[in-house]
Amino acid sequence: xxxxxxxxxxxxxxxxxxxxxxxxxxxxxxxxxxxxxxxxxxxxxxxxxxxxxxxxxxxxxxxxxxxxxxxxxxxxxxxxxxxxxxxxxxxxxxxxxxxxxxxxxxxxxxxxxxxxxxxxxxxxxxxxxxxxxxxxxxxxxxxxxxxxxxxxxxxxxxxxxxxxxxxxxxxxxxxxxxxxxxxxxxxxxxxxxxxxxxxxxxxxxxxxxxxxxxxxxxxxxxxxxxxxxxxxxxxxxxxxxxxxxxxxxxxxxxxxxxxxxxxxxxxxxxxxxxxxxxxxxxxxxxxxxxxxxxxxxxxxxxxxxxxxxxxxxxxxxxxxxxxxxxxxxxxxxxxxxxxxxxxxxxxxxxxxxxxxxxxxxxxxxxxxxxxxxxxxxxxxxxxxxxxxxxxxxxxxxxxxxxxxxxxxxxxxxxxxxxxxxxxxxxxxxxxxxxxxxxxxxxxxxxxxxx
Amino acid sequence: xxxxxxxxxxxxxxxxxxxxxxxxxxxxxxxxxxxxxxxxxxxxxxxxxxxxxxxxxxxxxxxxxxxxxxxxxxxxxxxxxxxxxxxxxxxxxxxxxxxxxxxxxxxxxxxxxxxxxxxxxxxxxxxxxxxxxxxxxxxxxxxxxxxxxxxxxxxxxxxxxxxxxxxxxxxxxxxxxxxxxxxxxxxxxxxxxxxxxxxxxxxxxxxxxxxxxxxxxxxxxxxxxxxxxxxxxxxxxxxxxxxxxxxxxxxxxxxxxxxxxxxxxxxxxxxxxxxxxxxxxxxxxxxxxxxxxxxxxxxxxxxxxxxxxxxxxxxxxxxxxxxxxxxxxxxxxxxxxxxxxxxxxxxxxxxxxxxxxxxxxxxxxxxxxxxxxxxxxxxxxxxxxxxxxxxxxxxxxxxxxxxxxxxxxxxxxxxxxxxxxxxxxxxxxxxxxxxxxxxxxxxxxxxxxxxxxxxxxxxxxxxxxxxxxx
Numbered sequence: 001x002x003x004x005x006x007x008x009x010x011x012x013x014x015x016x017x018x019x020x021x022x023x024x025x026x027x028x029x030x031x032x033x034x035x036x037x038x039x040x041x042x043x044x045x046x047x048x049x050x051x052x053x054x055x056x057x058x059x060x061x062x063x064x065x066x067x068x069x070x071x072x073x074x075x076x077x078x079x080x081x082x083x084x085x086x087x088x089x090x091x092x093x094x095x096x097x098x099x100x101x102x103x104x105x106x107x108x109x110x111x112x113x114x115x116x117x118x119x120x121x122x123x124x125x126x127x128x129x130x131x132x133x134x135x136x137x138x139x140x141x142x143x144x145x146x147x148x149x150x151x152x153x154x155x156x157x158x159x160x161x162x163x164x165x166x167x168x169x170x171x172x173x174x175x176x177x178x179x180x181x182x183x184x185x186x187x188x189x190x191x192x193x194x195x196x197x198x199x200x201x202x203x204x205x206x207x208x209x210x211x212x213x214x215x216x217x218x219x220x221x222x223x224x225x226x227x228x229x230x231x232x233x234x235x236x237x238x239x240x241x242x243x244x245x246x247x248x249x250x251x252x253x254x255x256x257x258x259x260x261x262x263x264x265x266x267x268x269x270x271x272x273x274x275x276x277x278x279x280x281x282x283x284x285x286x287x288x289x290x291x292x293x294x295x296x297x298x299x300x301x302x303x304x305x306x307x308x309x310x311x312x313x314x315x316x317x318x319x320x321x322x323x324x325x326x327x328x329x330x331x332x333x334x335x336x337x338x339x340x341x342x343x344x345x346x347x348x349x350x351x352x353x354x355x356x357x358x359x360x361x362x363x364x365x366x367x368x369x370x371x372x373x374x375x376x377x378x379x380x381x382x383x384x385x386x387x388x389x390x391x392x393x394x395x396x397x398x399x400x401x402x403x404x405x406x407x408x409x410x411x412x413x414x415x416x417x418x419x420x421x422x423x424x425x426x427x428x429x430x431x432x433x434x435x436x437x438x439x440x441x442x443x444x445x446x447x448x449x450x
Numbered sequence: 451x452x453x454x455x456x457x458x459x460x461x462x463x464x465x466x467x468x469x470x471x472x473x474x475x476x477x478x479x480x481x482x483x484x485x486x487x488x489x490x491x492x493x494x495x496x497x498x499x500x501x502x503x504x505x506x507x508x509x510x511x512x513x514x515x516x517x518x519x520x521x522x523x524x525x526x527x528x529x530x531x532x533x534x535x536x537x538x539x540x541x542x543x544x545x546x547x548x549x550x551x552x553x554x555x556x557x558x559x560x561x562x563x564x565x566x567x568x569x570x571x572x573x574x575x576x577x578x579x580x581x582x583x584x585x586x587x588x589x590x591x592x593x594x595x596x597x598x599x600x601x602x603x604x605x606x607x608x609x610x611x612x613x614x615x616x617x618x619x620x621x622x623x624x625x626x627x628x629x630x631x632x633x634x635x636x637x638x639x640x641x642x643x644x645x646x647x648x649x650x651x652x653x654x655x656x657x658x659x660x661x662x663x664x665x666x667x668x669x670x671x672x673x674x675x676x677x678x679x680x681x682x683x684x685x686x687x688x689x690x691x692x693x694x695x696x697x698x699x700x701x702x703x704x705x706x707x708x709x710x711x712x713x714x715x716x717x718x719x720x721x722x723x724x725x726x727x728x729x730x731x732x733x734x735x736x737x738x739x740x741x742x743x744x745x746x747x748x749x750x751x752x753x754x755x756x757x758x759x760x761x762x763x764x765x766x767x768x769x770x771x772x773x774x775x776x777x778x779x780x781x782x783x784x785x786x787x788x789x790x791x792x793x794x795x796x797x798x799x800x801x802x803x804x805x806x807x808x809x810x811x812x813x814x815x816x817x818x819x820x821x822x823x824x825x826x827x828x829x830x831x832x833x834x835x836x837x838x839x840x841x842x843x844x845x846x847x848x849x850x851x852x853x854x855x856x857x858x859x860x861x862x863x864x865x866x867x868x869x870x871x872x873x874x875x876x877x878x879x880x881x882x883x884x885x886x887x888x889x890x891x892x893x894x895x896x897x898x899x900x901x902x903x904x905x906x907x908x909x910x911x912x913x914x915x916x917x918x919x920x
Binding site: 037040041042043044045046047048049050051062063064065066067068069074077078081082084085086088089090092095120142143145146178180181187188189190224227256257258259261263337339371373374375376377379381382383384385386387388390404405406407408409410411446447448449450 | 487488489490491492493494495496497498499500501510511512513514515516517518528531535536567568571589590626628632633634635676677678703704707708709711787789822823824825826827828829830831832833834835836837854855856857859860861888906907908909910911
């Protein structure tokens with residue numbers, strides 16, 4: 001048994017006097033980040049750190065405190081702070097720690113020992129390959145920005161006063177960059193290339209570099225089209241950004257607190273029958289996979305939309321108790337500094353049959369959307385969905401030219417219903433949560449242009 | 451925080467492999483957050499975080515290692531890790547550390563502990579009640595209170611030793627109004643670099659009633675028309691426009707890489723002659739202010755654009771060394787776990803001379819943006835986008851119907867050249883701005899009321915029949 005798990009148990013014991021519910025979460029991280037420009041490493045950061053978060057619940061009142069200093073004195077100050085905060089919170093009969101449940105013994109394939117064994121030089125060479133692939137792709141590519149390789153190992157140690165004890169480790173690695181291209185008129189565009197995986201072997205530097213270059217060149221010189229209603233085909237990276245907002249509308253909390261455009265729609269048809277949405281905390285090799293969630297509940301798979309019908313939402317232990325359901329194991333932690341928060345784990349749309357090419361071939365008139373600016377533009381509460389977009393115009397199934405500086409607008413409700421084709425190319429994007437979506441065709445979208 | 455003798459030893463260790471400059475950044479951060487949701491105070495969190503990062507410069511390469519253990523042994527180990535990542539051929543020596551003081555005063559009149567946690571919680575309850583009592587349509591309210599104390603100590607081998615103490619208070623409110631199938635939400639916060647005197651200076655219940663009023667109004671909103679049209683933006687938080695449209699493109703990392711439209715344009719006309727824009731980290735009480743930036747450079751006021759002419763960019767130490775010039779004190783980092791990068795502080799467009807009501811009266815057809823959610827910038831294209839949460843049609847010089855789902859998009863450099871009216875009502879935002887650029891930083895934005903004669907508005911409604919511009 002590790003010393004961190006011992007420490008977690010000791011703190012639970014010390015703090016849980018007088019019948020309080022106490023939960024201790026310790027995380028230990030190792031991180032490496034490399035940033036490069038034109039083959040030269042610009043920034044190289046490597047470190048290890050750890051921290052503890054203590055959650056106390058007494059009489060339905062919850063308090064939380066955290067610290068990065070695990071000395072005895074600091075740890076005691078921390079749990080006492082959590083107790084003090086729990087005294088001012090509002091009592092809530094549904095607020096309690098979950099009772100321990102057996103954790104299924106299966107290999108989720110989330111830990112890669114090779115990542116720790118490789119040298120920093122190997123990882124720098126990987127990033128160099130990514131960047132070279134982009135820069136050498138075409139002379140119009142003049143630079144890359146935010147060119148990064150990152151990897152890390154996180155180990156989680158948890159114990160609570162109801163007898164839960166658990167630990168696991170996971171790894172992750174990835175690379176990201178923007179390619180910047182300049183056209184003859186001096187105008188510039190950029191688009192991202194991205195790859196991430198739990199295992200080193202699954203990363204392909206040339207694919208990442210090529211993706212950035214191809215996407216960027218395809219939108220170079222784009223200008224607005226006239227304002228109109230048309231079809232759009234969404235690249236997986238764009239679809240993931242929309243699905244991330246959609247996921248927030250499909251939690252039990254969003255329902256219980258009236259923060260969802262899908263309020264009161266459970267059991268109803270809310271999407272095209274091609275749409276099946278899953279949350280699966282046990283997806284092998286998934287960035288959002290773990291044996292148990294942020295409060296020690298085993299993770300599970302939940303079918304949220306089944307062939308267009310809104311069937312389920314995801315739960316943590318609080319919302320489950322309130323609704324008289326079982327937690328789906330979706331209490332997520334963003335490290336030791338955060339309270340467990342109800343959120344998706346690996347959230348994705350089931351792929352269909354068509355290739356991306358087939359989908360594009362079927363579009364009479366529309367926009368293939370390659371990049372969007374959507375900060376604040378997709379609202380899971382109101383369902384409003386509008387954003388800036390760049391892409392390629394499609395006519396009679398063929399690409400006819402780049403488009404830039406347009407807006408696309410619909411509502412999340414209309415978008416779900418107007419999905420008319422789903423690709424076979426599901427790809428997970430662990431940037432906005434771990435969200436996955438195949439290429440999608442959506443009809444009846446307003447494109448705002450000249 | 452660290453004794454100067456120990457800092458000197460750690461810096462010497464960091465320079466052992468031939469780096470030209472070494473730095474220790476120490477941070478101690480404590481925070482309290484109280485979150486009221488669904489009528490209950492349920493997210494009560496106290497945090498303590500501290501650690502140090504060791505940075506070594508080898509020409510254009512920067513290596514970094516951080517630790518959450520401030521013992522001498524651990525600092526020396528981090529210095530070895532940072533030093534071992536590269537080889538240089540310098541024989542730089544550590545110059546004796548002399549503490550530098552800042553002339554800036556950011557007074558704290560009422561310390562964080564002047565109110566008990568319970569009193570702070572009661573304040574949130576009052577705010578919740580104010581919003582709910584305002585109207586039956588208000589179905590959900592959230593209020594969050596945050597206080598953060600962030601102390602930093604920076605030492606470098608050029609003899610630099612500075613300290614900074616940054617205290618933030620912020621209160622964020624959000625309300626949701628419902629009528630049948632329609633939900634509308636409006637959120638807005640206020641905050642400052644100050645003590646609890648902020649809470650005395652502000653009618654917190656009126657703040658919540660104001661949000662509730664907006665959300666209820668927006669229940670009647672119709673879909674926003676799409677297409678090119680005139681947009682008038684409110685003062686204060688409307689400054690998100692300059693932040694997204696131009697500010698990011700004037701950060702030095704995009705300039706030295708040549709990926710910004712403003713690269714190489716110093717001295718040229720880049721905006722309408724009625725525009726003067728500044729970045730000023732010295733303003734007391736503002737979220738983006740500090741005495742020293744996270745490179746240890748003294749805060750300053752930088753004129754970015756004067757009467758439409760580009761004057762300077764925003765520089766951090768790394769980019770300034772690369773360009774062989776002085777930093778403008780724009781090096782900021784999220785925490786000791788991060789390396790600094792060029793960031794905005796408090797960035798705003800200066801006053802013009804039009805009365806704001808005249809700007810609206812003088813607009814035949816367009817959209818008036820009163821509140822908005824965040825925005826985003828595409829640095830290479832120079833495009834920006836932001837989303838309105840409260841907006842109205844302007845018809846024949848008057849505000850008429852509220853519109854929902856409006857996205858405003860344009861090309862920053864182009865739009866700045868076209869701005870054709872600037873109000874005399876300069877205000878900075880209420881103190882809620884967070885900027886994300888891989889790392890999160892508190893910032894302020896600001897502007898007077900301004901008019902953009904022709905930008906793209908994304909909505910779902912048919913465009914209005916050909917009525918355009920003034």
